[in-house]
Amino acid sequence: MLATHLRAGVLSTVMPRAMAEELAMPDGIVSIPIVAPDASTLIGLVVAKRDPQTPLTAALVAEARMLAPSLSTMT
Numbered sequence: 001m002l003a004t005h006l007r008a009g010v011l012s013t014v015m016p017r018a019m020a021e022e023l024a025m026p027d028g029i030v031s032i033p034i035v036a037p038d039a040s041t042l043i044g045l046v047v048a049k050r051d052p053q054t055p056l057t058a059a060l061v062a063e064a065r066m067l068a069p070s071l072s073t074m075t
Helices: 002-008 017-022 055-072
Strands: none
Touching: 017 055
């Protein structure tokens, strides 16, 4: 959904470089690196402890676990 809005020129966003590189954006869309100040922030994902998880929550957690190692090594 976010990528659709970005392609349409409806929204802008801040996202990790690795994620931005994965989105196939048209030529008119540009990525502007944020280089200053040099700061990092840890973020977390909080979900209800339920078994079974809803399919959407399970998919989100799976994606977060898959992306976490590559995002944590970015500088």
